[in-house]
Each structure stands twice: as C-alpha cells, then as structure tokens.
Amino acid sequence: MIWSRLARSRHEGLIATPTSSSSALPSHGSIVSHIYSSGARDSPCRQTYDTLNSRASRTRHTRGNNFTFAPSDLGLKFMLKGQARYRAVRCFKMANNEFSPSNLASAMQLRTRKEKDFEKFEKFESSLTVAKSSRVPLAQGQPRLTSWLNRLKIFRPFAKPATDDEIVWLLDNTAFKSPRTGVWQAEFVAAIFEREDKKKLMDMVSGIVQAIGLTDDAAERNTVEQRILPFLWDVCPARFVTATQQSARLKLGPSSTNGLTSNILNLPSRERGSLIRTSTKLGAGTGSITDMQTYYAGEDGWGIISDVDDTIKVTMTSDPVGILRETFINPPLPIKGMPELYSEIKSFLPQDTPWFYLSASPYNLYPFLKQFRKQYYPSGTLILRDSSWKTVAGLLSALTLRTEEYKVDRIKKIHGWLPARKMIVIGDSTQSDPEAYGEMYRTEPGWIRLILIRKATNVAEVGIDEKNEPERFEKAFEDVPRHAWHVFEDPAECLDIVKKTIREGQ
Template identity: 30%
Template sequence: MYSQHLLQVAAITAISSFVFANPVPLREPIDNLPRGLPLVTDEILLLDAPAFKSGEGDEWIASFRMFTHIRQIDSEIVSSALTTAIEALGIEIGNKASNVLERSKLFFAIPRSGIEADLDVVGCLSTSVGETSKTGLLEQSVGIGACVGSLKQRTISGSVPGFFKGRSFEALLFQSIPTGFGVISDVDDTIKVSHVLDKKKNLQAVFVDDHQAVNGMPELYSKLDVELGNPAWFYLTGSPYQLYPSLRKFIFDTYPKGPMITKNLTFTDFTNMFKYVADDEILGNYKITQLEKLRSFYPEKKFITIGDSTQADPEVYAEIARRYPDSIQCIFIRKVDDADNREERFITAFQGVPQSKWKLFTEPSEVMGLDVASGQCS
C-alpha cells in the first residue's frame, strides 16, 4: 500500500516523538495484567463481520475480528508530536489536526491479551468469542444459528464479562448465501485517492486530508450494486487495522456497505513492519490468502474483483482466476498514473486467463456500459 520510504519517514518520526512524549513502552502488551479480566480503561474495536451458510443446512457462521487495548490516555500528546513531525516534512495540517489524532491513536494503543467477548447478533443466537492474542487481536469463526428473518445486514452488540460488563460496542454482520454475485474491491487508489506512489502525498492522504473518492467510482459501484442484484461487497486492503475506523466511515458514506478486511499489523512486529506493509510479494500473498478464505465462505458465488496497477492487484486477481476460473466473473484494473502500466506486465500477469475476463481502465466510464451480470467484462 505505502512505499517503504514513506513508512520509514512516518514511523520513525512518529515513534521517536512518542517515546519522548510517553513513558509507556510502545505497543508492548502488559503481561502482568490478569488475562480475561478486562480493566475499566480497556477499549474494544469490533470489526464488521461476513456471515456464510454452514453446509446444506440453515445454520450460519460468522467470521469475527476484534482488537482489545488499553485506552490511550495521552493520545493527544502523541497526536501533537506526530503533527509536529508531519509539518516538519512540509505537509500543511491546517484545521485537520482531528484527523491526525483519530487516525494515529490506534498505532500507539497497548494491546490486551486473553480477553473474551459476548456477542449478540440481532435475530441470531448469542455467542462468545475469545481469547485475544498477545497482540490484542482475535479472529474466529463461530456458529450463530439459523437466524430469524431474511436480513442481509444485522447489528452485532458486544459486551465483555467482568468490570467491563455493561459497556457495549457494536458492529455490523453481513449475511450472504453461497450463490449469486460478490464484489471484492481494493481500497487505496482503487476507490480512495491515496497517492500510493508519491511518498509525501501518501502520508498526507493517510493521516491528514479528508478521504477523497476516486472520480467516478461511487457511480460505478452504485450501478454494479443495482445490476448485480444487491451483491455481497467486500473491501480487501493492505492497510493495517489501525486505520479501520476512518476507512470504514469513508466507505459507508460513499460506497455500498460491506465488511472490510485489513492487515493484522502491530508494532510488536516492528522490526518487520516495513517489509510486511511495503513488500509487493508479502502483500500479494496476504491478499491471495484472504481471497481463498472468501471463496471458501462462498464457494458458488461469481466474484467481480476490482483493483489498481500500483502494486500486486493484477497478479493477485489473475492467480485466483487461474485457480478458480468458475469463481471469477470479471477482473477490472484501474491504471494509475506513474504505476507500472507496461503492456508486458499485464500480458505476463494475466497469462492463462481469458482476455474476455479482464479489463484495464483509466476512467470508470470505460466500465459503466458493460453488462457485467451477463459476463461482459471487456
């Protein structure tokens, strides 16, 4: 998603500022706290969850993801230090300091391990998930019963036993049957202007500017949503989960709603942080793993995959199409200025994939007139 140099600049300046501003060890779990016993200062980020049918019956399974951490008391101090570091790079903050605070605070949150949560999905069975790992993360698929009604979107209400009981948190659950259509979309420079290939502009887009939609993409996604009969939407991004709250709000305000899948990148991985986020091969493997998982959830769906040419989307989507040709309906790749848009790259990437299944575009209008539901992809 980001270039390696950008991450080095942003992380080094922000982290060095944080070390001087806050004596709490950066991102390290506090091991002597009781496992499974939440503190009154704990906070939980519950991500929206996809739900899929279990076998041939009426049972549903939800794939939950959660992050538990200690509330960052000095988050404004950290934000102020990060703001100073960003401005030192020649980036104007102006009246966007609140964006910097909101988008940076989870990078410095201290994780809590061993935490369990009780979840209540409207119209479905209540369930429990846990425990969170040493990095405060949990990812678990749990049965939620047959569910009442035919709601595609349900509210998940959560609470945590112990001192935290009664303090609730919420997310959405998105149900989808095994058949029909699904759309899997990248985020950065596919639907959101991120300037991935420009270090300074990328840093500004990540932490400072209001998120901006790529011109014409909201209209294209609205058209696909109608013509594909209200398909299941999934947003697969190389962004770390720390950016989830702001990205989720942007997507929900601008595009069809659906769960967003982010990378589980934590500062306990700090020595490998740059490699995990910036390396095309690692990013590609991560996306392939997540696409394989989505296909296992919905084995009979026809997927439309949408990405851009800045990193590994062409290679990733083509690989999935070669593995599961019946699962991929269309592949659309937005050509981004200054990316590797050589014809040779795409010929190599899409080797073995019928040319009728994929299309490169610069403007979304080039895709608007296609009958995607009928398999017209180019």
C-alpha cells in the same frame, strides 16, 4: 494442497491418455536441481514434487518396484487440460524461473520504495521518541514464537474479560452457509486496546507534522491527533468479549498478541440479505465501536471484492508523503467516477450480493475506512491486515510490502466461505492487485468471472512507469482469458463490461 487440487481437477480433464511430446515441461533433472537448491525448499514445486513422490512410493509398494515418478511423466503419460494442466506446467515453469508474477510484483514494489525513498521516511520516524511496533518484523526464516503461542491457545486459561477502561471494536462481518455442514456461520472479529499515553500522542503528532513538512496549524494538528490515536493504543492480548445478537449470547476471544479475536461461530438460520445487529456493553468508553452488523449472504449468485487504496480511495500508495497526508491530514476522497460505478453495479445485482473491501492497511484504520466506505460506497465487509502497527514506518510497510501474498490469502478465505459464488474483483495498478487476482483466477477456475484493474496515472499513485506497462498485465494474467480482465482509466467504461459478464454468467 496443490496435489489435492490437481486431483479435484480430474473432472476438468486429467485424462490418462498417452501424448507424443513433453516439450512443454523441463526435464526431471533440471527440476530436481532447482527445487533442492538453496532458497527453493519451501516452493510450491518442492511441495508438489515431495507429495507426488510420496504417493509414488506408496504405489510402488502395491504395484512393485518398477513404478517410478518423474515430473516429465505428467507430459509423457497424461494429457492435462484446464486447471490440472495449468498447475503442472506453471510449477515446472517456476522451477526454471520462467513464470512468477508474485516475484515480479514484489520486485516492482521494492523498486518503488527505493525510488520514492520510503526507507528515509521510515528511519526518520523510527528516530522519534515514540513507541515501537507491537509486532516487530522478523528476519526471513526466523520462527515466530507468537504464532506458536496463538496456535497452542496458551493464553486461553489466563484470558479475562475486557473492561470499560479498555477500548473494544466490533467489526462488521458476512455470514455464509458452511460448504461442509450447511450451517450458517460467520467470522467474528473484535479488537481490544488500552488507552493512549498523552505524552506518546504529542510526540507522534509532532513527528508526522515534521515528516510531512506542515506548518504548525491547529486544525491540522487536531486532525492528526484524532486519526493517529488507534496507532498509539496498546493492544490487549488474552481478552474476551461477550456480545449479544438478538437473543443469542456470543463469546469472542481470547484475543491474540495483536489484540484481535477471531472466531468462526454458528448462527441461527435467516433469510439471504438479512442484516443483523450485534452489540456489547464492554469497553463502552470513548473510541469504542460497540455495535456491528452481520450480513447474510447466500451460497450462490454474484459477489464483489474491491481493493480500497487507489482503487476507490485516494491514498497515494507509491509515495510516503502522500500516504501520510491522505491518512492523517486530508479529508478522505474517492477516486473520481468510482462511487457512481459501484452504485450502478449494486443496482444491477440482486439484493443479497455480498461486497468485500480488501485493503493492505492495518486494522488500526478500521474506523477511518469504515466511515469513508459508508459515505461513498455500498455496504460490505472491510478486511484489513491483522497487525497493530504502532509506528508510521509500520503503516508505510503494510501498504508497500508483501501485499500480493496478503491479498491472495484473504481472497482464499472468502473463497472458502462462498465457493459457489461468481466473483467480480476490482483493483488498481499501484500495488500487486493484478498479480493477486491473476493468481486466484488460476487457482480457483470458474470462481472469478471478471477482473477490473484501474490504471493509476498520477505519478504519486503509480510510483514507477513499469507498473502500467502492457507487459506487466500480460504476465500477471497469463492463462486468464482476455475477455475476463480489463484495464481501465475511466470507470465509466466498466459498466457495460460488468453487465455483459453478469448476463452471460446467469
């Protein structure tokens, strides 16, 4: 993959021109010793090295045995510019542990968890007599049987339709023109659950009330009961859902071991900016979401990707008690000034501009977050983690572990849908948004035009001071032009920056 993108970057400056020095690149021997050391066998550098050597072997076959490849050859024989140069140099820097924003972000998250005693809360919750997570975390390197089952579609012959006794959610989505075929498509996602066990509900509510230290207030218990329900429902694998979009009949499924369906379906052509309703008659009981909206986004123009937690919504992601309070107790509140900023941005952009709201929260929170977004922010597609966590410990882990990897993966998916769009991405300093956005800026040059990072100043939001240090942002945005990223405390200062970016990018 890395080499193929290097090849695609030829037009950006991969020129066969001799250079006088390769000092920017480590030696071939040092790279090989690192790449083949323990723990580095799945690194991007290892993959790049193996791919290039494989190609070199084929070239030897056609040119003779005097042709060899060494990483230093890139510096000696080629002048690399733009994205091609970045990929080569970054790979070799990583080989010497000189550059890895992702590792730095993960380390900061782990230090935050340790300082804020996340494990204490997770162990306390795990000791309660409640159902365990429907997706048990595996040790690093352990093969995931469920992933192979899903890939092989082993459930397909046994899949059955969802019933009215089950709960069905249809999730809003964004339609795009396939870059390969030009046909309108969209990813349709549905979630299917079984109804909750009342005993399980009471146990979980009592556990949360005890963990947060609440008094036994009837109104607060009722709020917890309503919000905790989606965490207690058992997921339903091997189900499919039939839905109707105007005159078209859609079949979604089968659902995976996480209770989710995910299907890329072809759609009829419509005008950019169209909003089309899809509905199902299945799972029509209490708790179901039987209607969804598909937004038709054209191929070009602008787009917005926004983080949710502590970017536009108060979540307190660096504090376990804060997460529990803001998720299960308190009314959801917007970050001050962000609704006004987003409203201004929306008015400045064309009507068919797609908005994506990307959160590390599990999809159990979809109804809660959808209602929050509807109340305060422009319409858009809400993208959540595709795991159904059935413990509070799982929720805390989802918001604090491997968020950079998750967000990069989802942003890559959006890029695959809308590669010709010009994107503005907005996040905050509490998790790993700077590292994720910096990675995507470097990976897909020209796609992201502006990165805005809210500097969270509340100690319960940011967790540890180093998340707001200038050095952190400089490292995360290495090789990103200074005009393309901005760290702010007051959202009001962002509007002129956004307008300037849009005017210059027309």
